[in-house]
Amino acid sequence: MEFLAASLRIATPLLFAALGGILSERAGIFAVGLEGMMLAGAFAGVIASQVLGSLGWGLVASVLGGAFVALIVAVATVRFGADQMVTGLAVNILALGLTSFLLRGLFARGEAPIIRVATLKPLPIPVLADIPVVGPLLFQQPPLTYLAGAAVVAVALFLARTRAGLTLRATGENPRAVFAVGADPARVRMGALLACGAMAGLGGAVLSLQQVGTFTDGMTNGRGYIALAAIIVGRWMPLGTFLGCALFGAADALQLRVQGFRLPVSSYVIQMTPYVVALAVLAALGRSARLPAALGVPFLRERR
Amino acid sequence: MTTTDALDTTFMRVLSASATARPFVLALAGVGLALALSGLLVLGSGKSPLAAYGSLASGALGSRDRIAVALNKATPYLLTATGVALCFRAQVINIGGEGQIAVGGLAATWVALALPDAPAGVLPIVAALVGAVAGAAWAALAALVRLTRNVHEVLVTLLMNFIGVLFVSEMLQGELGEPGAGFPQSPLLARAAWLPRLVRETDLHVGILVALAAVVAAHLLLWRTPFGFRLRLRGASAPAAIYSGVSMKRSLLSVMLVAGGLAGLAGALEVLGVHYRLIEGFSSGFGFTAVSIALIGGLNPLGVLPAGLFFAFLETGALAMQRAVGVPSPLVLVIQGLTMVFVLAAVALPAPARRA
Numbered sequence: 326m327e328f329l330a331a332s333l334r335i336a337t338p339l340l341f342a343a344l345g346g347i348l349s350e351r352a353g354i355f356a357v358g359l360e361g362m363m364l365a366g367a368f369a370g371v372i373a374s375q376v377l378g379s380l381g382w383g384l385v386a387s388v389l390g391g392a393f394v395a396l397i398v399a400v401a402t403v404r405f406g407a408d409q410m411v412t413g414l415a416v417n418i419l420a421l422g423l424t425s426f427l428l429r430g431l432f433a434r435g436e437a438p439i440i441r442v443a444t445l446k447p448l449p450i451p452v453l454a455d456i457p458v459v460g461p462l463l464f465q466q467p468p469l470t471y472l473a474g475a476a477v478v479a480v481a482l483f484l485a486r487t488r489a490g491l492t493l494r495a496t497g498e499n500p501r502a503v504f505a506v507g508a509d510p511a512r513v514r515m516g517a518l519l520a521c522g523a524m525a526g527l528g529g530a531v532l533s534l535q536q537v538g539t540f541t542d543g544m545t546n547g548r549g550y551i552a553l554a555a556i557i558v559g560r561w562m563p564l565g566t567f568l569g570c571a572l573f574g575a576a577d578a579l580q581l582r583v584q585g586f587r588l589p590v591s592s593y594v595i596q597m598t599p600y601v602v603a604l605a606v607l608a609a610l611g612r613s614a615r616l617p618a619a620l621g622v623p624f625l626r627e628r629r
Numbered sequence: 630m631t632t633t634d635a636l637d638t639t640f641m642r643v644l645s646a647s648a649t650a651r652p653f654v655l656a657l658a659g660v661g662l663a664l665a666l667s668g669l670l671v672l673g674s675g676k677s678p679l680a681a682y683g684s685l686a687s688g689a690l691g692s693r694d695r696i697a698v699a700l701n702k703a704t705p706y707l708l709t710a711t712g713v714a715l716c717f718r719a720q721v722i723n724i725g726g727e728g729q730i731a732v733g734g735l736a737a738t739w740v741a742l743a744l745p746d747a748p749a750g751v752l753p754i755v756a757a758l759v760g761a762v763a764g765a766a767w768a769a770l771a772a773l774v775r776l777t778r779n780v781h782e783v784l785v786t787l788l789m790n791f792i793g794v795l796f797v798s799e800m801l802q803g804e805l806g807e808p809g810a811g812f813p814q815s816p817l818l819a820r821a822a823w824l825p826r827l828v829r830e831t832d833l834h835v836g837i838l839v840a841l842a843a844v845v846a847a848h849l850l851l852w853r854t855p856f857g858f859r860l861r862l863r864g865a866s867a868p869a870a871i872y873s874g875v876s877m878k879r880s881l882l883s884v885m886l887v888a889g890g891l892a893g894l895a896g897a898l899e900v901l902g903v904h905y906r907l908i909e910g911f912s913s914g915f916g917f918t919a920v921s922i923a924l925i926g927g928l929n930p931l932g933v934l935p936a937g938l939f940f941a942f943l944e945t946g947a948l949a950m951q952r953a954v955g956v957p958s959p960l961v962l963v964i965q966g967l968t969m970v971f972v973l974a975a976v977a978l979p980a981p982a983r984r985a
Contacts, residue, residue, distance in 0.1 A: 357783070397970060405974035410722050410783055414920060415969035422962025429957035430674035542959075550787055557784065593799035600791040604774070607785075611778040623977070 328575075328582055329462055333470065336574030338363065338531040338545075340473045342552035343559070343566045344480045345391075345524030351484065351561055352517035353497040353510075353619045357413020358398045359525050360549025361420030366391035366526025367533035368424040371540040372431070374442040383442070383534050384527070391526020392519050394420050399518040403511050406623035417549070425542045444538040445469060467535045469527065476524065481563040493517055497617035500624040510624045525549070554603040558610065561617065569606075576602045652927030655975040656936065659925065663967035670963065671956055681956040688949020689942035695949075697831035701903055703941035705730060705895035705912075707840035709919035710937055711847045712888030714928045718851065719860040719884045720867070725771055725786025726892045727916025728793030729764040733893025734900040735797050736763030738805060738815050738907040741822035741900075749821040756822055757839075757897040764893015765886045767793060772885040776878050782885075790916060798909050805907060813909035824902035834902035843891060847930035860884055892916075921969045927976070940965065 342363050346356035369390025374383030394416050401407040401415075432438040445467045453464040484490040493513055495503045500510035528548075533540050551573050559566030580595040668678030689699050709726045716723040737760035744752060771789050775782045800806075801813040824834040851857035863870040863880050871877065895915070900907055922940055926932030943965070947958040 401970050401974045406977040407970075407973035408977065410724075411920065411924060412970065412973050414724065414917060415966050415973060417966075418917060418921065418962055419966025419970065422959045422964075422966055425959035426670065426674075426957050426963055429959070430670070547791060554784060554788065557780075593795045593802060597792050597795045597799075600788045600795075604780075604785065604788045604792070607780045607788075608774055608778040611780065 326458065326462070328578055331578035331581055332571065332574040333462070333466075334536065334574075335577045336570040337470050337473050337535075338528040339548060339552045339555055339570040339573060340567060341469075341476065341528030341531060342525040342549055343555045343570055344473075344476050344563060345521035345528070346552055346556045347480060347484075347559075347561055347563060347566060348493065348517045348524070349395075349521035350556060350620055351497045351617055352493045352514045353500060353617060353622065353624070354398070354402055354514055354518055355409040355413060355621055356521060356553060356556070357410050358394060358416040358549075359413075359521075359552050360545055360547065361413075361417040362391040362394045362522045362525035363529035363532070363545045363549050363552075364417075364420045364424055364543065365394045366529030367544055368428070368529070368540050369393075369526070370530040370534045371440055371442055372427075374534060375440050380443060380445060380534060384530055387526040387530035387534070388523045389526070391524070391529060392522040395518045395522020395525070398522075399515045402623065403514045403518070406625050409621055409623075421543055424540070428540065428542070440539055442534065442538050445535040469531045469535050472527070473531070477563050477567045484563065494617075496624075497619055500619055500622075504624075514624070525552075528552070551599060551603065554607060558603070558606050560610075572606070573599050573603065652929065652932060652976065656925045656927060656932070656972055659968050659971035659975060660939070662971050663964050666967055667960055667964045671960065674956070676954055676956050681950055681954050681960070684953040685943070685946035685950040687946070688953070689946035691949075693828075693831055695945060697828065697833035699938075699942045699945040700833055700837045702945055703937050704834075704836040704840045704902070705899050705915055706919055706922055706941055707837075707933060707937040708843055708895035708898070709888075709892045709915060710922035710926065710933045711840075711843050711930050712891035713919050713923040714926060714930060714933055715847060715851060715860060716884050716888045717923060717928050718864045719880060720864040721881050721884050722781075722783045723768065723771070723786050723885060723888050724783060724916065724920055725768060725789050725793075725889075726919045727912050727914070728786070728790035729767050729889045729892035730896035730899070730912040730915050731790075731793045731797045732767040733760035733764035733896030734907055734911060735800060735805075735896075736760045736893070737897035737900050738818070741818045742805065742815065745819045745821075747821060752819075752822045753824050753901050756901055757894055760897025760900075761890040761894040764896060765890035767893070768885040768889020769882065772882045776881065782881075794910075794912065797907070797912075801907060801909055807906075815907040818901070818905050822901060823905055824898065832903075834898075836898035836902045839894070839898065841934075843894075844930045844934050851930060856883070892919075918965070921965050924976075925968055925972050 342359045346359050349356040366387040370383040370387035373386030374380050397416050398412055401412045402409045428438065432440070447465050447467050450464040454460045484494060492503060492508050496510045496513040503510045503513065529545060532544060555569035555573055556566050558569035558572065576599040580598055671678040671681045689695055709730060713723060713726060737756040740756040740759045741752060747755065767789065771782060771785045774780055774785045798813055801815060805815045807814055807816040824836060827833045827835050827837065851860065859875045859880055862873065863875055863877065867877065896912060899911060904911060918940060922933055922936045926936035943961050947961040950956050951958040
């Protein structure tokens, strides 16, 4: 029970980032920058909550922070055709530096200040929350956790049932065909990336505004990369990716849980589990994972 | 244009491609833009950018000691980035430098601790070589997952970074750890294992010479040997490489072995020349920095040299800047990230048409 709750808590930020990553990758852009987008979202959320004194503005700022990093990726990769993988790495470094710099530069002289903000409180849903076992687990959660669940359904419906979703998927498979029917693949990719950044920013807000209530340097700590792995485990499908995030959440929760017992292995070995699980699952899926056909291929009109 | 014509064009391009001035100019422009934008940030935080960059420069170049520190810092960067440049040239996106460095440092420490009575002249060499082999093995493991299970090497090498670094921590907690030390670290290595100093009364060790040799060797390998030609051809066009009989799998494995070996060597030299012991987190961030350096160096070993030195001097000066002017040292990460973005975008732009 406690274990399930911990799994859900750990999976929530991953889920936002991974869903955003699906939008980006199904449109044909590798989402390596998820880590930086999450970090920027976490940072902007805390700063805005502190300065403007409202968690609502904090959430808005998280969305904008993530989208800002995504905009850099979008301009570099879509407009200039820069290598997507390495641009992703570059913005991750940039976001790490920028957030650490601004934290010190804006609020203190050289030393990192500790900013405490209120966290989003659990919001029990009447009636449902009273169901034994399931109620406390699923219906006494903070608001962003509900939103993450809704986002899974929303992204799934968007991709499968809407015209815009179809265009987005087509852009990831064959941008020239999209161009031929009169849509602009570059614009689709820009939009998909911005949406990706906004969602990953919310994922960062889950960490900073819902779970911790402060910002520390590099607090995302590789979660963006784990979200990336979850996308592949879920084969670029929202529901599958949800299961992937749940798997990594469970692996991480297991680590917290077994620290209480006296086990023959050290905490470092247990810390390795999510990464080993990710690697093992990816290796097991192996060839059966099919990437969007045009993933990683720049579309530049003048260079066809 | 027929397929054969297209392949011919690719061959011609790869054959005639050599180090031109263009990447160098673009890299300089990227660095300039990044410095200018970061300067605006400094200005925004109420400090003078000129004072900040001034103290950065004097912190990096102000004395013999500072230069020695910077050159020591450059050593693992140059080695790792050279390997990364070879990989990226061949379109093998190996970002596993950090894990390979960590494992290399671990192996070198293990050898140095296991052979305390080995003669002084031999021990550092043996330990460094074992470090290189360990790094190569770690990279080969990633390559095998890539080749047999078809998982993209970016993800494999990335995940193996986390595993490698945690593996080092695990060893430091157990077998290799120093009992009673407050921090996860190995006992101090015997003096016989230390790398000799290059300049008396400074910390500069001989590693920088090894790094320079590696840069020159990689340059010759890439531009003057059939192996280098296969790497360049593989990166320029997979169909052309396959058409001319280059094995995509073998070339991936071999370039990963070379890069892993260089990264492992980098980790070993860092342990044997700087810390004289294995310390938790000693490789932190090295791998990604090496990727930046390789890119800014135009994926060219000789370009890696100035780029690596630039990053090392930047980082050496960063703390001095924070102390003297109060500008936070993470500014250096901002400069690095911005430089990468600018250079990536600029390099992707088509080169101005040249007449044949």
